[in-house]
Amino acid sequence: MVSIIKFRKRKNTYFYLTHHNKSKTRRRYLGKHIPANIEQLKQEFLLEFYRQDWLPLLEKIQQNFIHYQTKKPRSVIEEEVMDFSVTFTYHTNKIEGSTLTRMDTERLLRDGITPTMKPKSDMIEAEQAQQVFFEMLKHEKPISLDTILYWHVKMFNQTKLAIAGEIRDYDDITVRNSKAKFPPGDNVFELLVELFKWYRKSTAKTNPVELAAIVHHRLVSIHPFGDGNGRISRLLMNCILDEYRYPMLNIEYAQKYAYYKALERANLDNNEAHFVKWFVSYYIKQNKRYI
Numbered sequence: 279m280v281s282i283i284k285f286r287k288r289k290n291t292y293f294y295l296t297h298h299n300k301s302k303t304r305r306r307y308l309g310k311h312i313p314a315n316i317e318q319l320k321q322e323f324l325l326e327f328y329r330q331d332w333l334p335l336l337e338k339i340q341q342n343f344i345h346y347q348t349k350k351p352r353s354v355i356e357e358e359v360m361d362f363s364v365t366f367t368y369h370t371n372k373i374e375g376s377t378l379t380r381m382d383t384e385r386l387l388r389d390g391i392t393p394t395m396k397p398k399s400d401m402i403e404a405e406q407a408q409q410v411f412f413e414m415l416k417h418e419k420p421i422s423l424d425t426i427l428y429w430h431v432k433m434f435n436q437t438k439l440a441i442a443g444e445i446r447d448y449d450d451i452t453v454r455n456s457k458a459k460f461p462p463g464d465n466v467f468e469l470l471v472e473l474f475k476w477y478r479k480s481t482a483k484t485n486p487v488e489l490a491a492i493v494h495h496r497l498v499s500i501h502p503f504g505d506g507n508g509r510i511s512r513l514l515m516n517c518i519l520d521e522y523r524y525p526m527l528n529i530e531y532a533q534k535y536a537y538y539k540a541l542e543r544a545n546l547d548n549n550e551a552h553f554v555k556w557f558v559s560y561y562i563k564q565n566k567r568y569i
Contacts, residue, residue, distance in 0.1 A: 280320040282312065297327050317548065324551040325488070332558050335569060336487050336524075342568040343525050359415070364388060365528055367407045370512050372531040376400045399437040406433050407509065414517050420478065421517055423470050426497070426510050434506055441504035445470070451501055456538065458545040460501040469500045486522035490515040491557035495550045498541055525565050533560065 280297045293308040304327050306319075313319060347355065368376075368383040378386070378400050382393040386401060387408050393401065410432045417425070431443035447463040461469055473496050480489060494515040501507050516526040529537055540556035543549075562569070 280324050282308070282316070297324060321549050321551045324549075325554060328555055328558070329485075332488075332562070333485060335562050336485055336558070339562070339565045339568040340522075340524050343565075344523055346568075360388070362526060362528065363408050363411050366411065366512075366516070366526070367404055369528055369531050370509050371400070371404055371407060373529070373534050373537075374506075374508055376404065378404055402436050403433065406436065407513075410513065411516075414513055415520060417517065421514065421521075422474050425517075426502075426514060429513060430503055430506055430510055433509065438505055441506075444504065445502050446504060453501075456542055458499070458542050460499065466500060466502050470502055473497065473500065486518055486524055487558055487561055488554055490518040490527075491554045491561075492550055493518060494557070495541060495544055495553040499545050525568065527561055527564060529560070 282293060282296075284291050284293050286292075293312050296303065296305045298304070304323075306323055308316075308319070350358075364384055364387050365380075367387065368378065368380050371378065371383075377396050378393060382396060383404055385391040386393060386404060410429050413432070414429070419425070427443045427445075434442040446466050449462045451460045473493070477489070477493055480492075484492070494511045497511045497514060498507055503510065512529060519526050536556070537560075540553045544551070544553035
């Protein structure tokens, strides 16, 4: 947690930001008064604190990932991508309540074998999610609002036709077991435009893993769709990672509550650094083989 501390020297008062963990403490001088944008400064300070540890590891992950990919036959890479598509589809849909097991998903997406006694909508959404995933890998244009609208239509145009590709314009949003707060419907379109404008400006100065985390969090916090916000956000994060030649990430169903807790805390505190910290730590843990 970032704290504000003050020191008195003679008749003057000086303010500092401070944060510490088990191994280090860092301070930043604020001035003789607390700035009006103190919450933004706290976020930036917290991220800078952890970047000292993150960035060398993230750069090493990328370098080794690219190195190993160049040594593999194309057929091996294609099989790895297929396996990831199945695993990612299973977990991203399971987080949202799909009844399909890992084996159901494997047999459906690899062999075309339809599971018995499972909702048809779960099977369709698994097939569509994998199809959209492969289309995402082939995208050439920069990601934009049109990109996610297209993905949403493709993903839900057979199961949730009334909301497929439709931007939310209503206010009352309910997310089960969450206290997160979302913007009113009248603001959603403008916030989406701002998000992708920010993204285009930030690609050159923000590490792609952090960028994927921030975009993921901001899109979920806008909550632009009646359903599918998490699935589109996780697809978008992998689009960013893949574009910048980082390993893609599968957020496992077993991590659902830690993942939701990080999103909720960032939302309620209006401090996305909480989610970025969780995301990057999880990403590094999942990619230890490249370090």
